[in-house]
Amino acid sequence: MAAPESGDGNNGAARMVTLISSDNTRFEVEAAAASLSQTLQLTILDGGGGGGDGIPLPNVDSATLSKVLEYCIKHAPAAANGGAPNATAVDRAELERFDNEFVNIDQSVLYSLIMAAHNLEIEGLQSLVAKKVADMIKGKSPMEIRRTLGFPDPTPEEQAEMNAHMLEYGWAYE
Amino acid sequence: MAGSRRRRQRKRHDDLKPAIRVNFVERLPQELVGKIHGHLSFLDRLAFAAVCKTAGHPVPQQSDDTAPWLVFPGETEAKSTFFSLAEGRAVSARTSDLGTRGHVVLGSSSGWLATADEHAGIHIVDPFTGEHAALPDIRTVPFLRCSLSSGVHFFVDTEPLQKIRYGGGVQDDGKKSLITPRSRGIIGDGVEDAIHHDGRFYSVSSISGTIEAWERISNNSGEFKSKVVAPGRAVPVVKGFHLDRKYLVAMPDGGLAVVLKYIRDERPRMYQQPKSWACRFNVEVLVDAARGRWKETRDIGDAALFVGMNSSVCVCVSSSSTAAAGKIIKAGCVYFADDVLRQAAERRESDDKAYGVQPRGRHGGASPGARAAAMVGATGVVHAFRLTMDICDMLVANSGCDKVFFGRIILVPLDMNGGLLPVPHQFFSDFQNSITFFPFDST
Numbered sequence: 146m147a148a149p150e151s152g153d154g155n156n157g158a159a160r161m162v163t164l165i166s167s168d169n170t171r172f173e174v175e176a177a178a179a180s181l182s183q184t185l186q187l188t189i190l191d192g193g194g195g196g197g198d199g200i201p202l203p204n205v206d207s208a209t210l211s212k213v214l215e216y217c218i219k220h221a222p223a224a225a226n227g228g229a230p231n232a233t234a235v236d237r238a239e240l241e242r243f244d245n246e247f248v249n250i251d252q253s254v255l256y257s258l259i260m261a262a263h264n265l266e267i268e269g270l271q272s273l274v275a276k277k278v279a280d281m282i283k284g285k286s287p288m289e290i291r292r293t294l295g296f297p298d299p300t301p302e303e304q305a306e307m308n309a310h311m312l313e314y315g316w317a318y319e
Numbered sequence: 320m321a322g323s324r325r326r327r328q329r330k331r332h333d334d335l336k337p338a339i340r341v342n343f344v345e346r347l348p349q350e351l352v353g354k355i356h357g358h359l360s361f362l363d364r365l366a367f368a369a370v371c372k373t374a375g376h377p378v379p380q381q382s383d384d385t386a387p388w389l390v391f392p393g394e395t396e397a398k399s400t401f402f403s404l405a406e407g408r409a410v411s412a413r414t415s416d417l418g419t420r421g422h423v424v425l426g427s428s429s430g431w432l433a434t435a436d437e438h439a440g441i442h443i444v445d446p447f448t449g450e451h452a453a454l455p456d457i458r459t460v461p462f463l464r465c466s467l468s469s470g471v472h473f474f475v476d477t478e479p480l481q482k483i484r485y486g487g488g489v490q491d492d493g494k495k496s497l498i499t500p501r502s503r504g505i506i507g508d509g510v511e512d513a514i515h516h517d518g519r520f521y522s523v524s525s526i527s528g529t530i531e532a533w534e535r536i537s538n539n540s541g542e543f544k545s546k547v548v549a550p551g552r553a554v555p556v557v558k559g560f561h562l563d564r565k566y567l568v569a570m571p572d573g574g575l576a577v578v579l580k581y582i583r584d585e586r587p588r589m590y591q592q593p594k595s596w597a598c599r600f601n602v603e604v605l606v607d608a609a610r611g612r613w614k615e616t617r618d619i620g621d622a623a624l625f626v627g628m629n630s631s632v633c634v635c636v637s638s639s640s641t642a643a644a645g646k647i648i649k650a651g652c653v654y655f656a657d658d659v660l661r662q663a664a665e666r667r668e669s670d671d672k673a674y675g676v677q678p679r680g681r682h683g684g685a686s687p688g689a690r691a692a693a694m695v696g697a698t699g700v701v702h703a704f705r706l707t708m709d710i711c712d713m714l715v716a717n718s719g720c721d722k723v724f725f726g727r728i729i730l731v732p733l734d735m736n737g738g739l740l741p742v743p744h745q746f747f748s749d750f751q752n753s754i755t756f757f758p759f760d761s762t
Contacts, residue, residue: 263348275351279358287366294370 162189163199164214170207171199174214178221183266204264209257212250216270219243224269248277252295514631516569523567523577527551530567530575530605548575549608555615557581560599566626570619571635576604577613578626578653600626600653624653 160176164185180186188200202210223240248255255277262270282290347355352371356364434442444451511525513533520533528551536544554562560581568576579601602619606612625632 259347259351263351271351272354275354276358278351279355279363282355282359282367283363285363285366287370290366290370 162193164210165199165201166205166207166210167203168207170210172207172210172214174218175221177224178214178217181217181220181224181267181269183268185265202265205261206257209254209261212254212258213261213265213267213270216247216273217267219247220269244273248273511565512567512631514567514569516575517573521548521567521569521575523565524551525565528554528565528577530577530608549605550611551577552603552611552613554579555601557599557601559583566631568624568626568631568633570604570633571622574605575608576602578602578624578631580626602653619651621651623651626653 161173162176162179162185164172164174164179166172176189180189185200193200205213220240223236248258250258255274258270259274259278261267262274278294281293285293355367359367434444441454441457442451443454510522510531513520513522515521522531522533522545523529524531529547530549530551531545532548533545560583562579563582564580566578566580568578570576581599581601601615602617602624603613603615606614621635623634625634
């Protein structure tokens with residue numbers, strides 16, 4: 146995870162911060178990348194996370210954090226350009242390809258990622274996982290959605306409630 | 320049927336093989352649920368909402384659904400069918416749970432459906448969650464007046480309406496005031512029908528048939544100015560019928576067409592048989608706007624035209640995204656919703672007599688044919704239809720009209736967004752701008 150010391154970030158040499166996962170793994174990352182997280186941004190602006198201190202993240206385990214940081218590092222340059230009016234189409238296409246690849250993951254990982262994106266308030270990642278979940282839902286009936294999203298089959302009461310709310314989904318006229 | 324559906328679901332279920340099943344919807348952050356909704360189309364949102372609802376998530380409102388969709392009554396009154404034109408799919412919903420049983424859909428705004436019951440009570444319904452609430456009594460609207468003379472009906476008092484909307488600064492000289500789509504005869508060659516098309520309002524005038532495009536004047540007064548797009552032409556005479564209405568429609572290719580509605584009163588054949596009437600439609604396509612050339616056509620191809628009260632809509636049935644629409648909507652047809660109020664009420668009574676409409680809640684498998692549809696567009700423009708298929712068939716057989724579906728509007732839609740107000744005039748000349756509510760269920 147260690148990024149090169151040199152760097153031509155916004156303010157001269159890239160500042161590094163240390164993040165500590167719930168299972169006590171330390172990650173060293175550029176401040177610009179970590180700042181994609183609204184939660185971390187404030188701490189980092191206050192000068193936290195530098196030196197040997199590190200920022201503890203008790204809600205995020207190391208596997209998830211490394212995944213999250215992979216995203217942040219990839220997206221940090223574009224974010225630094227402020228949505229990047231000067232980004233080329235190639236760059237954007239590359240990011241898109243990366244994003245698609247990135248969420249092509251197991252459901253349990255996806256879930257951890259959703260929670261991490263939420264806790265760390267990383268807006269781009271939140272949108273990305275929302276889109277992924279939406280893609281999983283598209284064209285499915287409520288029962289299929291339940292199964293896709295890992296619901297147990299409904300109890301009779303839940304079934305009644307579901308029916309009461311909507312709908313016997315006829316999927317008529319298929 | 321249900322069995323095969325279950326099997327199909329089971330099969331798809333087996334195809335999905337997540338290594339670990341995590342029930343994460345229950346714990347999804349609420350903002351994320353909102354974001355997921357943002358990526359889903361209307362029907363997918365319905366399905367997702369049904370799941371989320373049981374997981375205790377509130378469903379956020381969204382108003383950016385762009386595709387129009389249709390609400391048809393199901394086979395019985397207990398169900399409605401939502402049909403998305405863009406997706407070519409349908410789902411059915413229980414009207415009792417949506418609080419729409421026996422109601423007529425008036426329109427939509429910001430994801431809410433507005434409906435009205437037989438007592439003119441207006442309700443809003445969230446079709447995603449089934450949540451519904453009653454709006455304040457219609458008589459609390461300051462510019463609506465209520466008359467109890469012949470059944471309850473309501474009419475718009477235009478003066479306070481204009482004061483409320485324009486601060487009283489607008490002169491009532493016709494052009495500057497409200498564009499009233501049914502103002503034929505009131506202000507001379509006034510606007511008879513108007514549509515929103517291609518980012519502008521277009522209108523057809525009542526006497527000359529002139530097509531005008533309307534643009535907002537850029538001085539913040541909210542006024543619109545019109546420019547003639549094409550001159551009208553003499554209306555063809557149809558033997559035995561007289562011209563009743565003109566409707567403006569945008570065709571699938573973007574061109575404009577005028578639908579002419581001719582009607583004829585049918586003489587009752589038997590004693591005490593209710594009065595009936597027949598109608599037919601001519602479609603005139605604008606071929607060359609500059610020269611004012613029109614062409615009559617009996618073949619509108621894959622299009623289906625919805626005309627009647629409120630803004631007309633043309634649906635292209637065969638385009639790939641709406642292939643399934645062909646099973647519900649027939650290409651080459653004009654769907655018509657009554658806009659002559661008194662006649663609509665008469666039809667209602669005659670249906671009940673002629674077809675023995677059963678009391679609510681006791682419909683068997685096949686309903687007595689009453690089908691209502693409401694079209695809700697992105698702009699919140701409202702169309703309420705009640706298409707009566709068997710009456711239609713009878714009339715088509717009796718009157719020689721072809722390609723016509725006969726319908727009647729039960730309730731004049733009131734645009735909840737404060738857009739164009741429907742202004743029927745013919746039978747209520749004493750209340751120039753009247754909006755009438757008819758009871759639409761006899762029980």
